[in-house]
């Protein structure tokens with residue numbers, strides 16, 4: 105059985121006092137709970153990594169970055185490398201989130217470079233894939249996912265073994281419209297079968313998590329879906345009691 109991963113993506117949110125309150129509520133809420141191998145990951149903005157590293161003391165809570173550079177070092181103003189994230193205690197990093205694909209024009213090649221850099225730095229890349237609403241309406245969901253997976257498989261080879269995949273249908277992000285359990289399972293199963301074609305052993309153990317309007321009210325049922333191995337949570341991860349119930353959902 106694959107263990108579950110619950111990731112909070114704070115995006116451009118949080119501040120010093122909110123972070124303190126959040127960390128204290130989460131640590132209190134998870135204290136002495138048997139999470140059964142479940143990992144909880146908080147991805148705050150980079151400037152708060154050090155603060156959060158000092159606050160998240162429960163051993164099941166890990167830190168993650170929201171992005172990393174596709175370069176290792178040098179004249180790249182504003183960038184953060186995988187090694188730097190590692191220095192600040194990150195165990196995970198999001199790669200290729202649709203907000204970065206859209207706003208920062210991240211291509212599949214750049215996403216592969218970032219994922220490889222994360223692995224070289226000893227950090228697990230959480231690579232985001234997913235189709236837009238238009239692509240789904242045009243019946244292209246599987247084709248789009250296959251192209252994204254193909255690029256990862258070609259660019260990373262067996263290193264894909266060290267990746268967490270996140271299926272985030274773009275139409276479900278921040279819209280309140282969650283994928284139905286059937287839609288989510290269909291996409292997750294498709295992603296797994298695409299990897300199976302290249303490496304069945306990796307496909308079986310690769311965690312594929314779901315993101316897109318996850319809330320306390322739908323977390324438990326999503327986590328019961330066969331090929332869903334965790335959740336990537338945006339808006340609801342900013343409300344401490346709501347995120348806590350997502351962390352505990354279905355336990």
Ligand code: 13P
Nearest residue numbers: 113277278316317338339
């Ligand atoms: P929401 O949970 O706000 O829909 O955001 C999902 C997301 O983008 C997580 O990375």
